Amino acid sequence: MHSTAGETLREELRYDPERARRALQITISVLIVVLVMVAAQMPFVGIAPYLVFLLSQDETLSTRAASVLAFVVTLCSCLVVVLMTFLAFDAPWLRVPAFVALFYGGFYLMRTFSQPKAVLGALVILGLVMVAFDQVPTPTYLFTQLAWLIAALAVVIASSLLGGWLVRIPSGRERLRQVLQVRMTAIERCLRNQHGSNMRKRLRPLPGERTKLQETLERAILVGRLTARQGDHYAAVEQLWTDIERAYDTFEDEIDSPLRDALADALVALRSAILEERELKQPERQAVDALQELDLPETLRATTQMLDRAWTRILSEQTDAPGREGSSKMLPDDFRTNPLYASFAMRATLATMGCYLLMVATHWYGIHTCMVTTVATALATTGAQVHKQTLRISGAVIGGALGVVMVTTVLAHDESLFTLLLVVGLGTLAAAWISLGSTRISYAGWQIALAFFMTVLQGPHPPTDLGVIGDRWIGIAIGILAMQAAFRVAWPQSTAAAIRGKLHEIRGAVDAIAPSPSSRHPVAAREISADLALAADTLEEAAFESRFRTTDQAELAAAGQSLSEVRARFSAALS
Numbered sequence: 345m346h347s348t349a350g351e352t353l354r355e356e357l358r359y360d361p362e363r364a365r366r367a368l369q370i371t372i373s374v375l376i377v378v379l380v381m382v383a384a385q386m387p388f389v390g391i392a393p394y395l396v397f398l399l400s401q402d403e404t405l406s407t408r409a410a411s412v413l414a415f416v417v418t419l420c421s422c423l424v425v426v427l428m429t430f431l432a433f434d435a436p437w438l439r440v441p442a443f444v445a446l447f448y449g450g451f452y453l454m455r456t457f458s459q460p461k462a463v464l465g466a467l468v469i470l471g472l473v474m475v476a477f478d479q480v481p482t483p484t485y486l487f488t489q490l491a492w493l494i495a496a497l498a499v500v501i502a503s504s505l506l507g508g509w510l511v512r513i514p515s516g517r518e519r520l521r522q523v524l525q526v527r528m529t530a531i532e533r534c535l536r537n538q539h540g541s542n543m544r545k546r547l548r549p550l551p552g553e554r555t556k557l558q559e560t561l562e563r564a565i566l567v568g569r570l571t572a573r574q575g576d577h578y579a580a581v582e583q584l585w586t587d588i589e590r591a592y593d594t595f596e597d598e599i600d601s602p603l604r605d606a607l608a609d610a611l612v613a614l615r616s617a618i619l620e621e622r623e624l625k626q627p628e629r630q631a632v633d634a635l636q637e638l639d640l641p642e643t644l645r646a647t648t649q650m651l652d653r654a655w656t657r658i659l660s661e662q663t664d665a666p667g668r669e670g671s672s673k674m675l676p677d678d679f680r681t682n683p684l685y686a687s688f689a690m691r692a693t694l695a696t697m698g699c700y701l702l703m704v705a706t707h708w709y710g711i712h713t714c715m716v717t718t719v720a721t722a723l724a725t726t727g728a729q730v731h732k733q734t735l736r737i738s739g740a741v742i743g744g745a746l747g748v749v750m751v752t753t754v755l756a757h758d759e760s761l762f763t764l765l766l767v768v769g770l771g772t773l774a775a776a777w778i779s780l781g782s783t784r785i786s787y788a789g790w791q792i793a794l795a796f797f798m799t800v801l802q803g804p805h806p807p808t809d810l811g812v813i814g815d816r817w818i819g820i821a822i823g824i825l826a827m828q829a830a831f832r833v834a835w836p837q838s839t840a841a842a843i844r845g846k847l848h849e850i851r852g853a854v855d856a857i858a859p860s861p862s863s864r865h866p867v868a869a870r871e872i873s874a875d876l877a878l879a880a881d882t883l884e885e886a887a888f889e890s891r892f893r894t895t896d897q898a899e900l901a902a903a904g905q906s907l908s909e910v911r912a913r914f915s916a917a918l919s
Contacts, residue, residue, distance in 0.1 A: 356781040363780050365511050370400045370776040373507030380499050390801040392496040394794045399504040403519040407508050411501040417462050421469040422490045429483045443474050451689040458674045471715040528615045535608040692722040695826040710815030717823025726831050733824045739791025744813035747799025771796045843903045850875050854913045
């Protein structure tokens with residue numbers, strides 16, 4: 345057990361040049377934010393650097409999209425707050441029901457909207473403002489703080505874009521090619537047996553990786569960087585990763601060395617075409633065509649044929665007009681009729697308002713993070729909630745403890761700006777490295793950063809109040825207990841049952857495209873691939889929910905088997 349946990353941790357924290365560049369990008373952006381805000385004596389200096397973690401993405405398109413989305417959401421949230429101030433600043437009897445309605449609608453959208461992070465940001469701002477209503481003396485002071493919040497966000501956006509430019513992060517299309525290149529290289533090395541006993545581990549994608557790639561695809565299509573059909577075929581190439589992983593046992597036990605080498609040579613040829621975005625040269629085409637004369641297992645033969653066709657079609661469609669009309673829906677078809685959405689919104693709202701009433705009754709507003717916790721961990725499945733809650737409390741404890749150590753041992757003896765930037769830089773680098781791991785640990789890195797910043801950066805003056813981190817820990821614990829009571833005690837729901845229902849829908853979509861894959865709607869395969877990626881990630885998160893219950897473990901095992909069957913059907917439909 346301990347050995348497995350240690351291996352997993354080493355795998356998550358391993359050095360990678362791209363990861364080092366991303367960590368440097370985040371650190372540079374954070375230092376710029378701190379330098380500007382401390383010099384200008386701006387408020388929110390303990391929160392603004394954390395926003396850099398949210399906006400700094402692995403490619404330019406995502407960074408710009410996140411920046412625009414953050415600014416729009418913040419501006420709209422501020423307008424709602426201004427309206428609420430005029431209507432109910434001195435009328436708690438009206439303000440509380442209004443916030444209940446806003447939270448219910450927000451949680452409903454979080455469960456259904458295709459961009460739930462936008463709704464999450466708005467709800468966090470509303471939660472913090474709801475606490476502020478009971479503390480600020482006048483509406484004018486509240487408006488001033490909102491103006492400072494917008495100014496701080498502008499600094500964060502400019503610093504994030506500048507940091508990305510300085511470290512030369514790739515474009516969305518370049519990022520897609522890099523991902524596919526790395527994966528094809530891993531497959532080639534496995535075929536040549538260069539990883540020994542670690543081949544299975546090298547082939548297995550990290551948790552959340554498939555979903556993240558699907559989001560990158562959708563953004564690239566939305567802004568016209570890829571045509572809809574190109575995105576469709578990129579999704580097909582991504583599906584091959586699952587095919588090769590499933591066929592691993594076959595080529596490990598049944599393929600002799602010459603056949604392995606021939607298949608590896610063909611993958612090398614296709615990889616070269618991907619990197620240079622060109623047609624295959626004659627020797628490369630011969631290496632690919634030679635596979636047709638070899639006695640490969642049927643699964644691998646179909647896989648190599650699909651890879652060849654998919655990439656050839658990508659190259660032949662470079663001049664297609666951008667296809668925006670095939671974009672995914674923003675809301676599901678059952679937006680108004682599915683009772684699960686209303687149930688989710690009701691439970692999350694009760695947990696959030698319960699935390700608010702506890703703060704008001706005790707006059708302990710330092711634990712306002714309990715409301716932020718209920719909003720941030722309001723995810724679709726209980727397993728995902730437990731996972732995120734665990735990372736949130738552990739990250740807050742580690743980051744807060746690190747901040748306390750830095751304040752008492754370093755900043756207490758040297759209050760210069762250089763020392764402050766050095767401390768912030770080292771803490772940011774460590775938190776950024778963890779946040780750039782897979783979904784198993786990435787959220788903990790974000791929370792380490794937030795707790796560290798709130799402890800070390802308490803304003804333009806040196807930090808003096810270390811009690812703020814204790815209140816934060818207690819608030820997070822209360823928020824987690826409220827969510828557990830609402831989702832696991834009062835109204836428990838089985839994640840495995842939900843996954844099986846979703847897989848049934850995906851199976852129907854796969855059967856619909858199987859008879860004529862060439863004439864299907866261009867977005868169909870991408871949507872199915874995205875749904876499969878989400879189902880795989882949900883299965884992994886559900887393990888946190890079922891590890892102490894034998895019945896749920898059996899249901900998850902059955903859902904995993906169904907997922908494998910649907911993937912096999914999808915692979916056959918694409919070929």
